[in-house]
Amino acid sequence: MLDAATYTPRMKAEYKARIRAALKEEFGYKN
Numbered sequence: 001m002l003d004a005a006t007y008t009p010r011m012k013a014e015y016k017a018r019i020r021a022a023l024k025e026e027f028g029y030k031n
Helices: 011-025
Strands: none
Touching: none
């Protein structure tokens, strides 16, 4: 079992890595 403090759900990691960057690019968000 993974340590709860270090475990990141797969979709959350995917969101942080790709989707957030794509939204910033498309809509011009600063943060």
